[in-house]
Amino acid sequence: MKKILTLLLVVLISLVACQSNDDASTETTKDENTTNQSEELTLWETIQEEGEMTVATSGTLIAASYYDDNDELTGYDVEVAREVANRLGVDVSFEIMGIDGMLPAIDSGRIDLAANDIEITDNRKESFDFSDPYKYSYSTMVVRESDYSDIHSLEDLEGKIAGGGATTIYSQIAEHFGAEVKTYGNAGNEAYLSDVSNGRSDVVINDFYLISFGVAAFPDFDIMIHPDLKFHPTEQGLVMKKGETDFQQAINEVLTEMREDGTLTEIAETFYQQDASKKPEEEVEEIDGLDI
Structure with a gap:
């Protein structure tokens, strides 16, 4: 009888000890979770x-x-x-x-x-x-000065070759009007603009302020900013x-x-040389149906 009582007592003590260990483990886990959450920082x-x-x-x-x-x-x-x-x-x-x-x-x-x-x-x-x-701006295009690259409206982009980055809005505009986009990676302006000048491409669509400097930097190229086309107002x-x-x-x-x-x-x-941080006063054409 004493042996049975002794055995029961040992089992009971073991159960209590296990429960205590489980409780301690649970508390430790909670503490670790709380610490981890507090250590998660925003960017x-x-x-x-x-x-x-x-x-x-x-x-x-x-x-x-x-x-x-x-x-x-x-x-x-x-x-x-x-x-x-x-x-x-x-x-x-x-x-x-x-x-x-x-x-x-x-x-x-x-x-x-x-x-x-x-x-x-x-x-x-x-x-x-x-x-x-x-920055506030709008889009325009570079064409050949000698023949306007035969582009006199946005609709004339159909069938033309447009130089640009694969994921830019400017390339999306070109494709929206039926142009084929020729990509250059992280190339400088000279690669894009020389191709327009020598006929390997027809047009570069880009931001007005940026493209103005690009054209000015290469006075010997047969290129110009299209004098009649201002479209797609932008915010950067x-x-x-x-x-x-x-x-x-x-x-x-x-x-x-x-x-x-x-x-x-x-x-x-x-x-x-202009305040591009304010909206331009020029009348700029909106493009309908452009999913950007």
């Missing part, structure tokens, strides 16, 4: 902790993102990004890449922002967040990963400061 918190944000840009887009005569990266978008970082109290590092790789790099977390004259569109806003616009902003609302808010706050104190105007006039 903005991570940037603040590290003291640096990474910005993708092309370095090949004259006036927006390019290398000057001293081989220094500069341009309107680059200097806006630098000033934003300065006012946020963090350093900025630029990663050079083609426009077609920028949005995937944001999505993967490889970079924090993209600054490369990227248009804010409804389709893009479904997958990414944008800052408030820091900094691009970031979807859902990073505190980062977006912080950027918008400093962009508002920069607009109010004249810094955006000053940077725009430095690179464009």
Whole structure:
């Protein structure tokens, strides 16, 4: 009888010990989960902790993102990004890449922002967040000066060869009107514009401010900005990963400061000789049926 009682007591003690261990294990797991949750930082918190944000840009887009005569990266978008970082109290590092790789790099977390004259569109806003616009413009096209590339309206793009990036809105416009798009990767303006001049392509559709500098840089080419076609008004902003609302808010706050104190105007006039931070006064044609 004593042996039975002793055995029961041992079993009872074992059960109590197991329950205590289970409770302790549960508490430990809860504590670990709470700690892990508290350690999960937003993108903005991570940037603040590290003291640096990474910005993708092309370095090949004259006036927006390019290398000057001293081989220094500069341009309107680059200097806006630098000033934003300065006012946020963090350093900025630029990663050079083609426009077609920028949005995937944001999505993967490889970079924090993209600054490369990227248009804010409804389709893009479904997958990414944008800052408030820091540039307003419209689209135009470069054609051959000698014959207008036989383009006198947007409808005349049908059957023409248009130079452009594979994922740009400008290429989508060209395809919308029946042009074939010839892509160049992260090439500079000379490759695009020389092809128009020598007839290997017919047209380059791009931002008015940017293309104005491209044409001016190659006075010996048989090219010009089309004098009659202004279309598709645009707004450009900094691009970031979807859902990073505190980062977006912080950027918008400093962009508002920069607009109010004249810094955006000053940077725009430095690179464009016009205030591209304000909406243009020209009459610009809207394009119907463009799914962007």
